[in-house]
Amino acid sequence: MARNLGIVGDVYVDMLKMIALPFMVSAVIFSLQRLFREGGAGSLLARVGAVFVVFSIVVAALGAATLLVIRPGEDLSVQTRQTFGKIVGNDLNSSDTVMSLQGIDAPAKSVNFADVLVSIVPSNIFAALAGGETLKALVFALMFGFAVGQVPSRIADGLTYSLETIYHACQTLMRWLNYPLPIILLCMSASQMAKTGLGPLQAMAQFVLAFAVASLLALALATLIIWKRSNASLGQTLGALRGPFALALATRSSATCMPIMIEGLVDRLGFARSRVELLVPLSVSLLRVGPVIYYVAATLFIAQLYGRVLGPSELAIVMAASILAGFASAGMTGLLTVSLVGLTCSYLGLPFEAAFILFLAVDPICDMLRTLVLVIGNSAAVSVVCAKPLKI
Structure with missing residues (x-):
C-alpha cells in the first residue's frame, strides 16, 4: 500500500516542474531589464561571481573537514563489509560471465570544461524548455534579458508586462500547491521506504550520518548569514525559511523551490525584489x-x-x-548527479564504479540533504549579494 502512494508524489513534482521553467525565464528576463534601467549591472555581477566562488570553497572545506573528523569509511565491521559485497554483487549480476573476443573497447567517458561549456548553450530554446533543461533555459534567459535591457522602454514595455503576468501567475499556482504539502511529504516518504527498506540504509549509515552532519553545519551557517543580513529576528528568519525547507524536503528539486525562496526573501525578510528575482534563478543553476x-x-x-x-x-x-x-551537475537529478562522483575519483585513481551502487541505495536520503543545502545555502548567497533591508 505504501509503495502505491508514490504516484501522488510523482504527480505533485511534475506539476511543480511544469511551473518552474516559465517562472525562471520570466523572472530573469524582466529582472535584468529592470536592472539595466536602474544601472549598476556590472558591479552586481562582479559581486555575484565573488560570492559564488567563496561559498563554493567554504562548503567544500566544510565537507572535507567533517569527513576527516568522523571518518565513516574506516574501521567498518565485518557484517557491514559483507552487506556492501552483497549490494555490489547483486547489481553487477555476478552470477553471469560475459567474455568479449572481438571488438573495440568503448572509450571511457569523462567530463571536462569544454564539454560542460558546449552542453549549456541551447541550439533550440524550445527543445530545451520541452526537455526541462534548466541550465540551457537560464543561459537563454540571461542573453535575452541583456538584449531586452538595451531596447528602448517604449518598445520593450509590452514584453515586460507580459513576463510580469507570467511571473505572478506562476507564484499564485505555487502558493496553491503549497496547501497539500504535508500530505504529499507523508506519501512520498512512505513510498520510498517501501521500495528501499532499511538494509541499504543500515549498511551506509556511517556515510549518511557524516554527510548529514556536514549538511546540518552548512544549513546552520547559511541560516546565521541570512539572519545577520536580513536585520530580522531569529524567529522571523526561521519563519521565512520554513516554506523553502519543507518544499525542498518534499520535492528534492531546487528549481521548484525558486518561487517560495523569492517570496521568503522579499515578502518576509524585506530584500529588494528586483535583485532577488534575478539572483535566485542564477544561484540555483550555478x-x-x-x-x-x-x-x-x-x-x-x-x-x-x-x-x-x-x-x-x-x-x-x-x-x-x-x-x-557541482557546476556540471546543473540540471541533473538522481543517478546522473551521483555518477559525477566518478569525476572527482578519477583525479585520484579511486575505483568509483565498484561503489556506485552503494551510493544509489541511499541516494533518496542524500538527495533531500543536497537539495536542502542548495536551497538554504543559495538563499544565504543571495542575501549577501543584496543590500541589507531596513530593520523589520
Missing part, C-alpha cells in the same frame, strides 16, 4: 553548494573505504574537482 558537499564527502568516503590516505595537495584536488563537478 551555485551548486549541495552537490559540492556531497561530492567531497563521497570521494573521501571511497578513499577511506580503500585505505587511501590523502595529503593536503590531494585534498585540494578533491575540493577543486568537486566544485567543477
